[in-house]
Amino acid sequence: MTLVAPRQLATPQQRLERLYAESREDLYAYLASLLGDRTLAEDVTALAFERAFRRRRLFNPRRGSERAWLFGIARNAALDELRRRGRSAALAGDLAAEESSREDHLEGVLRRTMVQVALGVLSARERELIALKFHAELSNPEIARVLGVSESNAGTMLHRAITKLRKACDAQA
Amino acid sequence: MRRHERHEMTEEARQELAAVDAAISGEAANGEHAPLQELVRALRGVRPQPSGEFLAALDARAARGFRRAGQEHARDSSRGGTARAGVARGATQKPRRRALLALPALGLAVAVVLLAILLPGTGGPGPQPRATNAPSKAVFGAAQAGPAVAPDRAALQPAPAPTAGPSAPGEQARQVERTSTLDVGVAPGNVQATAQRVFTLVNAFSGYVRQSNVNSGPSGQGGATFDVRLPSSNLAAAIASLSHLGHVRSENDTTNDVTEQVSSLQRSVGDQRAQRASLLRQLSQANDPQRAAALKAELNAVEARISQREGQLRALRTRVDYTRLALAVTPEVTAGASTGDLTPSAAAHDAGKILSAALAVLVIAAAAVLPIAAVAIAGWSAVSLTRRRLREQALDAS
Incomplete structure (x- = not known):
């Protein structure tokens, strides 16, 4: 996989290669948050890229950015998987234990634990919004495109989720 | 997600979201929004990170353009177990769904082809000459060529009894009276010669001309009419032969059961x-x-x-044994091409007819396809909506 300079991105294949390089970790982070299962997140990440490669010629720039298009494909694949398995999205579940060894600093550990507990208070939809914004770092229009809602609705829902998360964090402090 | 009511964001919400965006992009926040920067940092701390092994495998698949992913998943059953096998199944179900989607399209194509084949009058311009096993090539050829040629004796033998006649098997007891009309268009200069051939053909089929009127006037004003009696058993073959005299403008058969x-x-x-x-x-x-x-x-x-x-x-x-045939021979200016004369005007006329027939086929096909397409679109929309709702329900249930 080679990165191609923007001015050379003429073909859908080249644009998709660049999208892959820029988005693979963000997409995995979003899917792991949504599915609450690292193994499944890996599979769905690969499946989403596979579908994106297969449908690359169907991408329409007038309907949103390529990142929003890719995350929309990934979201559909993840929700199909959730529906088929009847699984629950447990963001603060098994992921929390695996993250605990990453940062040794006590304050960081405490802050992370507090956020994980606070995330457990949120609904699945709110956790998805947080993951799209903070883990995948999508813009508000991109989030709106992924969720299939208006930009105003996406902003309102995101603001509510952040407010709720902050309150949950404050309650623990 | 669409079912959420529409909300206009407050100014405060706009400012906070702008501050979140600024914090995510690494800009320093002011005092009021400083906690947001803390939140961004904390959330980044719990951001799931892919393993190096997974990224390496993903890069390898990306380098191959993510081809044959379903097969790779299926082969990789040792790693990931049930979860991977399930996703692989999801990937391989796609071609099956595509095949299901292709079925309506195939049905439409078959319907259009069948319509084009089965609908009468769409196979070409004007009425088609009917099949005949009676005096054919010799008489037909003579009629088209112009000069009167004595028809071959063997070819002029009356045809076997038509299956639709009153003597057909199963209809022995039925007594059916028939009357027919036939209007044949010929080139204006061929009216007289065609009239002669009418007499020859009627005699050949054991019939007789009860009354006739032949007028070889100027172009478009002449014509001939014949009041013919033909043995009912020879009617179909006789009309088939008479139809070959020129372009069949109209034909009508009436039956009356007098049993x-x-x-x-x-x-x-x-x-x-x-x-x-x-x-x-x-x-x-x-x-x-x-x-x-x-x-x-x-x-x-x-x-x-x-x-x-x-x-x-x-x-x-x-009246049962002999059918009355009202035969008209009408001069046609454009009948030249049909009777063998190839002129630009006749060719243009025939081309127009072909185009009209093609247009008719298109209109009929559209009439058949549009309702089916509307139903297919409605069905597809319903399926998409249902699938979307099921997906959102899966998220709500989690």
Whole structure:
């Protein structure tokens, strides 16, 4: 996989290669948050890229950015998987234990634990919004495109989720 | 997600979201929004990170363009177990769904083709000459070529009885009276020659021309009409041959089942004969002159009725056995191409007819396809909506 300079991105294949390089970790982070299962997140990440490669010629720039298009494909694949398995999205579940060894600093550990507990208070939809914004770092229009809602609705829902998360964090402090 | 009511964001919400965006992009936040920067940092701390092994495998698949992913998943059953196998199944189900989606399209194509084949009059311009096993090539060729050529004797032999005739198997008892009309268009200069061929053909099929009127006037004003009687058993073959004289402008067949009338007349004749026999017996035994005179008068009346009924029966049987054909030969300016003369105007006329027929096929196909397409679109929309709702329900249920 080679990165191609923007001015050379003429073909859908080249644009998709660049999208892959820029988005693979963000997409995995979003899917792991949504599915609450690292193994499944890996599979769905690969499946989403596979579908994106297969449908690359169907991408329409007038309907949103390529990142929003890719995350929309990934979201559909993840929700199909959730529906088929009847699984629950447990963001603060098994992921929390695996993250605990990453940062040794006590304050960081405490802050992370507090956020994980606070995330457990949120609904699945709110956790998805947080993951799209903070883990995948999508813009508000991109989030709106992924969720299939208006930009105003996406902003309102995101603001509510952040407010709720902050309150949950404050309650623990 | 769409079911959420529409909300206008407050100014405060806008500012906070702008501050979140700024914090995510690494800009320093002011005092009021400093906690947001903390939140961003904390959330980044719990951001799931992919393993190096996974990224390496993903890069390798990306380098291959993510081809044959389903097969790779299926082979990789040792790693990931049930979860991977499930996703692989999801990937391989796609071609099956595509095949299901292709079915309606295939059905549409078959429907259009069938319509184009089955609908009459769409195979070409004007009525098509019917198939014939009677005097054909020689007479047909002579009719088209112009010069009168004596038809081949063998070819002019009347055709076998048509299957639709009154003598067809299963219809022996039915007595059917038929009348037909046929209008054949010929080149203006061919009216006279065509009229001669009409006589020849009618004779060849054991028929006769009861009345005729041939007018070889100026172009567009001439023409010929014939009142023809043809044996009903030869009707179909005769009309097929006559149709080859030129371009068939119109053709009409009318049938009238007179079986009941024939039976009724036969019964009536039988009754009258029986009455006549009785009257004759009574007359032979009558001694009284007045009585004998009365019986003779009655006998005369019965004889008259018998004669009348038998006449009606003969006329009816004649009409059943011989079909009346009203044949018209009409000069046509544009009939040249159909009768073998290739002129630019005739070719343009034929081209117009072909285009009209093609347009008709398109209109009919559109009429058939559009409702099916509307149903397919509605179905597809319903399926998409249902799938979307199910996905959102899966998220709600988590």
